Amino acid sequence: MKDYALFIKETLDRYKGKYKHEPLKHLPVYNDQNILCAYLRPITEDYRITLPDCSDLLGKWRKENPGIATGTFQVTRERTEKWLDAHIIGRDDRILFLIVALDGQFLGHIGFSSFNYQEKACEVDAVLRGVKDIHPGLMGYAMNSLIFWGLYDLHLEKITLKVFADNTHAIQFYKRCGFQVVQLIPLVKVVLLNEEKWEISPQLQETVAERYYTEMIYKGIEVL
Numbered sequence: 001m002k003d004y005a006l007f008i009k010e011t012l013d014r015y016k017g018k019y020k021h022e023p024l025k026h027l028p029v030y031n032d033q034n035i036l037c038a039y040l041r042p043i044t045e046d047y048r049i050t051l052p053d054c055s056d057l058l059g060k061w062r063k064e065n066p067g068i069a070t071g072t073f074q075v076t077r078e079r080t081e082k083w084l085d086a087h088i089i090g091r092d093d094r095i096l097f098l099i100v101a102l103d104g105q106f107l108g109h110i111g112f113s114s115f116n117y118q119e120k121a122c123e124v125d126a127v128l129r130g131v132k133d134i135h136p137g138l139m140g141y142a143m144n145s146l147i148f149w150g151l152y153d154l155h156l157e158k159i160t161l162k163v164f165a166d167n168t169h170a171i172q173f174y175k176r177c178g179f180q181v182v183q184l185i186p187l188v189k190v191v192l193l194n195e196e197k198w199e200i201s202p203q204l205q206e207t208v209a210e211r212y213y214t215e216m217i218y219k220g221i222e223v224l
């Protein structure tokens with residue numbers, strides 16, 4: 001277990017550019033004709049220099065998609081950078097990729113988080129199409145690429161995700177990508193001074209909650 005945790009930390013750190021003098025790593029994304037159509041570009045430690053527009057873009061996409069996050073708060077560049085530093089670059093069990101078209105345009109993001117080292121498991125995280133109505137199917141192809149990397153390079157044995165149960169479009173998308181519903185997880189609303197968020201509450205297991213996550217697990221796509 002310790003070995004696998006170390007392996008994941010080192011691998012994710014390599015992708016996050018924490019090993020100086022190592023080349024930048026991209027994951028190739030192929031369409032359903034097996035033709036390269038995009039790349040997954042990890043958000044690296046040096047994102048302020050190499051991806052100078054990244055925090056503003058992430059903030060813009062978040063404002064445009066308020067329904068996806070567990071919390072609502074004022075989005076600012078400073079807050080996004082703080083989040084990237086602490087919760088993406090700084091976490092051993094999390095990585096976020098920008099989805100980049102072949103012409104260099106950033107179209108969305110997708111990542112992995114919350115590794116369970118014992119089970120060799122993790123969650124698909126932060127799935128978002130930032131630019132709508134171009135490259136139909138791209139998000140599914142990006143998901144395939146992430147899953148392929150997870151299974152073959154990270155040696156994952158289980159891949160899950162959590163999505164708000166009322167996000168029917170995303171649930172249909174995940175089913176198309178090979179995920180199946182496992183269970184509903186009740187959520188409780190937490191109201192803070194400048195922020196409202198939904199959290200998993202073990203006490204709510206037996207009661208009727210205001211909102212739920214749908215937990216899904218990757219089972220693979222049937223090849224006919």
Ligand SMILES: CC(C)(COP(=O)(O)OP(=O)(O)OC[C@H]1O[C@@H](n2cnc3c(N)ncnc32)[C@H](O)[C@@H]1OP(=O)(O)O)[C@@H](O)C(=O)NCCC(=O)NCCS
Pocket residue numbers: 032065068126127128129130135136137138139140141162163164167169170173
């Ligand atoms: C969930 C989300 C990432 C799904 O993205 P998407 O754009 O629907 O996914 P794709 O790029 O794979 O597919 C886009 C469309 O092209 C279609 N398509 C797929 N392959 C295609 C192909 N080869 N040719 C033409 N169309 C295709 C899909 O059926 C889909 O059509 P639909 O919108 O009518 O369902 C996106 O809706 C999103 O960002 N939502 C907001 C954030 C969110 O809820 N994230 C989930 C948090 S858990």
